[in-house]
Amino acid sequence: MSVSGHLFLTCLLFSAIHASPLMKDAVVVDDDFKVEVSTDGTYSISIKNQTWLPNAHTFFRADGFPFSTADDTLVLKGASRKSGSDKLGGWTSMDFEYSAGQYIIIARVKEYTQSNLGDFVIFEQHYKEGALMTGTFNHNEVISSFPSFYITDNVPDLGFLSYGGIMVGDTDKMIGRWQKGQAMPNSGIDGGPLCIFNENRDAVVISPFNQFMAGSVWHDRLTTDSVNWGIMGRVGRVPADFVYQTVVFYSAQGINKAFEGWGKLLRTYHDKDQKMREADFTLNYLGYWTDGGAFYYYNTEKNKNYEQTILDVRAEVEKNKIPYRYVQYDSYWYYKGIGKGVKTWEPMPDIFPNGLQFLYNMTGWPAGAHNRFWASDTTYAKQNGGQFDFIVEILKAVPMSEDFWDHLFSNARKWGLILYEQDWLNDEFNGMNALLTNISVGRDWLMLMGRSARKNGITIMYCMSYSREALQSLEIPAVTMARSSNDYSPGNDNWRIGISSILADAIGLAPFKDTFWSTTNQPGNSYNKSEPNPGLHLTVATLSTAAVGPGDSVTGMNVSLIETCCDADGRILKPTKPAMAIDAQIIQSALGGAVGPVGEVWTTYSNIQNFYFGIVLAAAISNTFPLRPSDTTFADKLQDGKVYTSQSWMSLTDFNESKPITIKGCSAQHYCLYYIAPVLMSSPEVVLLGEVPAKVVPVSPQRFTQISIDTDVTLTLTGGVKENVTVWYSVSGTSKSHTCQLGTTGEATLTLLGGICRPN
Numbered sequence: 001m002s003v004s005g006h007l008f009l010t011c012l013l014f015s016a017i018h019a020s021p022l023m024k025d026a027v028v029v030d031d032d033f034k035v036e037v038s039t040d041g042t043y044s045i046s047i048k049n050q051t052w053l054p055n056a057h058t059f060f061r062a063d064g065f066p067f068s069t070a071d072d073t074l075v076l077k078g079a080s081r082k083s084g085s086d087k088l089g090g091w092t093s094m095d096f097e098y099s100a101g102q103y104i105i106i107a108r109v110k111e112y113t114q115s116n117l118g119d120f121v122i123f124e125q126h127y128k129e130g131a132l133m134t135g136t137f138n139h140n141e142v143i144s145s146f147p148s149f150y151i152t153d154n155v156p157d158l159g160f161l162s163y164g165g166i167m168v169g170d171t172d173k174m175i176g177r178w179q180k181g182q183a184m185p186n187s188g189i190d191g192g193p194l195c196i197f198n199e200n201r202d203a204v205v206i207s208p209f210n211q212f213m214a215g216s217v218w219h220d221r222l223t224t225d226s227v228n229w230g231i232m233g234r235v236g237r238v239p240a241d242f243v244y245q246t247v248v249f250y251s252a253q254g255i256n257k258a259f260e261g262w263g264k265l266l267r268t269y270h271d272k273d274q275k276m277r278e279a280d281f282t283l284n285y286l287g288y289w290t291d292g293g294a295f296y297y298y299n300t301e302k303n304k305n306y307e308q309t310i311l312d313v314r315a316e317v318e319k320n321k322i323p324y325r326y327v328q329y330d331s332y333w334y335y336k337g338i339g340k341g342v343k344t345w346e347p348m349p350d351i352f353p354n355g356l357q358f359l360y361n362m363t364g365w366p367a368g369a370h371n372r373f374w375a376s377d378t379t380y381a382k383q384n385g386g387q388f389d390f391i392v393e394i395l396k397a398v399p400m401s402e403d404f405w406d407h408l409f410s411n412a413r414k415w416g417l418i419l420y421e422q423d424w425l426n427d428e429f430n431g432m433n434a435l436l437t438n439i440s441v442g443r444d445w446l447m448l449m450g451r452s453a454r455k456n457g458i459t460i461m462y463c464m465s466y467s468r469e470a471l472q473s474l475e476i477p478a479v480t481m482a483r484s485s486n487d488y489s490p491g492n493d494n495w496r497i498g499i500s501s502i503l504a505d506a507i508g509l510a511p512f513k514d515t516f517w518s519t520t521n522q523p524g525n526s527y528n529k530s531e532p533n534p535g536l537h538l539t540v541a542t543l544s545t546a547a548v549g550p551g552d553s554v555t556g557m558n559v560s561l562i563e564t565c566c567d568a569d570g571r572i573l574k575p576t577k578p579a580m581a582i583d584a585q586i587i588q589s590a591l592g593g594a595v596g597p598v599g600e601v602w603t604t605y606s607n608i609q610n611f612y613f614g615i616v617l618a619a620a621i622s623n624t625f626p627l628r629p630s631d632t633t634f635a636d637k638l639q640d641g642k643v644y645t646s647q648s649w650m651s652l653t654d655f656n657e658s659k660p661i662t663i664k665g666c667s668a669q670h671y672c673l674y675y676i677a678p679v680l681m682s683s684p685e686v687v688l689l690g691e692v693p694a695k696v697v698p699v700s701p702q703r704f705t706q707i708s709i710d711t712d713v714t715l716t717l718t719g720g721v722k723e724n725v726t727v728w729y730s731v732s733g734t735s736k737s738h739t740c741q742l743g744t745t746g747e748a749t750l751t752l753l754g755g756i757c758r759p760n
């Protein structure tokens, strides 16, 4: 190792708890999260004095050569302290100046001294002059590595959760022991954020922090058993001043809190505000879906075309007064070209002979519409005689201009497009050389789409997204929702979104579980299948905060089940956050033992003016698990309350740290839903139970818009015009109800002790 004589001989200590000075004369160990950095270029991350992550080699490929600290071909020219500030606040850093042959590359470890965004450190790769001939032949490797950590067995009983595959890293996610010599964590193009944790609530999340489409994680299993964060493997040229960042985020409050804090940091850094998510019509209202798994996916009514079929659905919905508010059209309607990519995103006449505007006029339904990867013969590309800039390769193409999207979206608005579903994000990305080898094309593609959508008042749903694409949406406010499990097919378990929801929600996306059937048997379906658990699918969809989109046949709509999601206007009565798998579920599946539920236990809550109402969903459970308030994702918000269910709300039981809920016997068909309500007034004791058993979420902020307490408890109820709302509540241990008819403005106030309903 060549170290110049001018280097600092001290060590650098980043301490999470105190805003510590960067340089210290010695490593003083008394903080939970410590990043020790030495002037010789070594570093490590310790949690409570245990080194979880010792550094492996730093390397940068350039001029066709892997310059690495492993063999001293990467030369450390100097180390220095720097400081500065950006939108996260003031930072200080240790900068290592490396020469990779003729190129200077700075590797920086950066700490924010006064951050209120939690305990984290940023690793930066700064290509001052850029670099040429950087690529390997393997897109699943990386061309650069900083940070790079050995997987060690030094700390016993560490578990990990590694997102990977598609659907926001759901399909190939891995959970297990953090151990040497294993095929983990996820690695390469479809890798994703990594969380390492123990049973004592320490949890570290590591992920890219910027340039999400260009970054990758590579597990070098064969030579060093190290995990390396850097730029993806086939990128051949890095431009001057390119900066690639990785974040390491720590929480002492467990896995869910670590992801929540990590996500908030990323959303802050990339200005991902939640306004478009909150306002998204498809996240707020019930919709009718025709995508994979739905009855009318590549299937119409006998001897009718798609247009007639949709009109029949509309008529049936009208007849039964099901408050569907929009419709989703899947990939069957537009023109395909080479390799079944999209050629022209216009309706084919045998599908919709009168066009989409006609249907919009006839149904009154705005639309969500599917799209896939672009075929190389797409008619929009200049190369094919069209008007717009595309990169065109043998099979696929990718649009490279905002004008193109403006053209597409402004046109589509005329037929009611409100939600653009970009599907096949994985195939588009890994099917094109330009996307795999060019450092900027991937980000440009998604940014142009997103900017135009925002301009045109359209929101975007991602489907089949790699983690990189889901993370890229941090820079794209128009992306509000992402599919978070594989495609629905009647009877399958794509309702298991409790773990992917943690990642999706952290980065600001509503986790969508996909369409489902509301009735078990639907004769004439093209799958030859049935759905044994319609209630569970509807419950999961409602608790997800994403779209609720049944896809039944005309005769298969279970009106009384569908109505449990929503008010009379079709507005989804949902919790404040998506339901998410509790830490104990993940720890149990990583480390075994008897620490948590074997199966799915997810929790969430409704926040109404800081009154918190808890919800617990348990399904497919094979053991008995006592759930305490501290196990839930509302642990810091609701420590005790009264438990009830939609089978038993006449007598309430206590829920507190010494009085857990005993979870057992909850299958997928007989899933368990527990509700926990706070005591609103103690004398007499008043508890709001809400719309039980009428709604999946009996107390939702959409329905109960205000709670005020003086000598009585007064509720403001919101819903459809003249809607009847039956509200249950308990006074001194006795459960009662009051049915209140809302006024012509869809509002009423209800006093619980006085028993007075005043419509507005």
Ligand SMILES: *[C@@H]1O[C@H](CO)[C@@H](O)[C@H](O)[C@H]1NC(C)=O
Pocket (backbone or CB within 6 Å): 028, 029, 030, 031, 032, 048, 049
């Ligand atoms: C870490 O080590 C320091 C110094 O030895 C000690 O003061 C501190 O209590 C230790 N922290 C933990 C969590 O063990």
Ligand SMILES: *[C@@H]1O[C@H](CO)[C@@H](O)[C@H](O)[C@H]1NC(C)=O
Pocket (backbone or CB within 6 Å): 354, 355, 357, 358, 361
């Ligand atoms: C749909 O309705 C609009 C507004 O009334 C009208 O201008 C348009 O021609 C109609 N389109 C079709 C295809 O019926």
Ligand SMILES: *[C@@H]1O[C@H](CO)[C@@H](O)[C@H](O)[C@H]1NC(C)=O
Pocket (backbone or CB within 6 Å): 236, 237, 400, 438, 439, 440, 441
């Ligand atoms: C990457 O793509 C951009 C935009 O198309 C282009 O300007 C740039 O030259 C490309 N870089 C390389 C290395 O091909």
Ligand SMILES: *[C@@H]1O[C@H](CO)[C@@H](O)[C@H](O)[C@H]1NC(C)=O
Pocket (backbone or CB within 6 Å): 528
């Ligand atoms: C449909 O499924 C049933 C039961 O699984 C099976 O017996 C039958 O052969 C299937 N029919 C077709 C057409 O595949």
Ligand SMILES: *[C@@H]1O[C@H](CO)[C@@H](O)[C@H](O)[C@H]1NC(C)=O
Pocket (backbone or CB within 6 Å): 518, 519, 520, 535, 558, 559, 560, 561
């Ligand atoms: C409709 O759903 C309700 C509530 O889950 C259920 O009790 C009923 O049996 C269902 N009806 C049909 C026809 O499936």
Ligand SMILES: *[C@@H]1O[C@H](CO)[C@@H](O)[C@H](O)[C@H]1NC(C)=O
Pocket (backbone or CB within 6 Å): 640, 654, 655, 656, 657, 658, 659
């Ligand atoms: C918890 O609930 C039990 C059972 O009702 C009760 O006896 C106990 O006092 C409660 N504990 C606390 C801390 O509220």
Ligand SMILES: *[C@@H]1O[C@H](CO)[C@@H](O)[C@H](O)[C@H]1NC(C)=O
Pocket (backbone or CB within 6 Å): 723, 724, 741
């Ligand atoms: C609501 O309740 C009122 C008063 O009981 C009743 O007249 C009306 O029919 C109900 N409306 C519906 C939609 O059930």
